[in-house]
Amino acid sequence: MHAERESSSTRRVKIRRSDAGWRALVFSLCAACLAATLSAQAGRRAHPTSEASSALNVVATRANGATAPITSKDISLFDNGVEQTIKNFAPDLSPARIVLLVDNSLTIRADVEKLEAATREFAYEIYDGDKLLIVGYDNNAEIVSDWTDNAKKIETELKAFRKKGDPHLFDAVLAVVEDALRPLSAQKRAIVVVSDGLDRGSKTNFKQALSALQSLDITVYCVQAQDRTRGAIRRDVPKPRQVIDDLAEGTGGRIFPIDDPRAAANAICDELRKNRYVLSYLPQSVPYSEARRLLVMGNEGINARAKTMQPP
Incomplete structure (x- = not known):
């Protein structure tokens, strides 16, 4: 539920009030920290196997504005140019x-x-x-x-x-x-x-x-x-x-x-x-060690968006 607006200077809010206190924090980055971060990311990433499932966030809507759920039959996914079999496509x-x-x-x-x-x-x-x-x-x-x-x-x-x-x-x-x-x-x-x-x-x-x-x-x-x-x-x-x-x-x-x-x-x-969905699939015939182009397409009357690249 959205918060309710009032025209007066006092606004009444219906969403739950947070008990967390305010804190000030400054984020700072330096070249050494950046290098360490990127290196750590690479070190933490386990090498996928043929049995490793991948998840992808997708925004999908019907062009006519209808609210009927969209299913995996309405969506196609291409990973590095290869069409993939979608295991699951569920609203988030x-x-x-x-x-x-x-x-x-x-x-x-x-x-x-x-x-x-x-x-x-x-x-x-x-x-x-x-x-x-x-x-x-x-x-x-x-x-x-x-x-x-x-x-x-x-x-x-x-x-x-x-x-x-x-x-x-x-x-x-x-x-x-x-x-x-x-x-x-x-x-x-x-x-x-x-x-x-x-x-x-x-x-x-x-x-x-x-x-x-x-x-x-x-x-x-x-x-x-x-x-x-x-x-x-x-x-x-x-x-x-x-x-x-x-x-x-x-x-x-x-x-x-x-x-x-x-x-x-x-x-x-x-x-x-x-309009958010989670798509899961088992990547097939793709090079895990390289950046891969992703393309999500909707059938006629379906608009779909997702990230366009999977870094190595």
């Missing part, structure tokens, strides 16, 4: 853990009030059981509001937003993945990036950030601000718009404009609760 109605990752850097083309609005709407759209973690980033990524479903608490703590420093987006993405979402392996996980996609100064490169998301099958939704670079070519890094496109497409997410945050929050929260 579990609660979500959603990180709102908000660009607080000095030059973003959105004022603090707009950033607050883009974030606040999610507090009133989440469903029972969902929780939000709000992280603002510039040169560092800092928790603004710890995991909670308490909308009033979130509204109060959003006053900590400020604009300063440079946007270390890729560092912030990797920090959130490793420190906040990796421990929640049994949970439905998503990140909402509120940004224009600009990164300036991260030690992490974009490929590393995207690979970390795809390895854990974490969906990224983007609430897109106006491009502060106006499309200028940047050496050695993708353009901001390309970052936004690739984050969403590469993880099975979507992009929304920052000018209508209520519509974005409503669509994202509804999708995570109503």
Whole structure:
């Protein structure tokens, strides 16, 4: 159930209040830590066998808006170009853990009030059981509001937003993945990036950030601000718009404009609760030691999305 909105200055919230206290925490990354993290990931990954089942998060809807359940007969999966046999395809109605990752850097083309609005709407759209973690980033990524479903608490703590420093987006993405979402392996996980996609100064490169998301099958939704670079070519890094496109497409997410945050929050929260499925299959005839292209397709009248790559 969504939180109830009131037109007065006091808003009554029906979702369960969190008892967890607020804590401030700064995520910081350095080159040595990054190398250690990536090495540890590789070391922990067991080599799959022909009997190892793989799971894939899928968003599936009917083009005509009908709510009838979608089954494995409506979906096709190709792993590295080879069509796979789907073992199971079931709705995932579990609660979500959603990180709102908000660009607080000095030059973003959105004022603090707009950033607050883009974030606040999610507090009133989440469903029972969902929780939000709000992280603002510039040169560092800092928790603004710890995991909670308490909308009033979130509204109060959003006053900590400020604009300063440079946007270390890729560092912030990797920090959130490793420190906040990796421990929640049994949970439905998503990140909402509120940004224009600009990164300036991260030690992490974009490929590393995207690979970390795809390895854990974490969906990224983007609430897109106006491009502060106006499309200028940047050496050695993708353009901001390309970052936004690739984050969403590469993880099975979507992009929304920052000018209508209520519509974005409503669509994202509804999708995570109503249109998420878990697909399982036994990968056949695929090279486990290489990155593999994934393609999920729906039959006629079925729209389906999932991450587009499985890192080695």
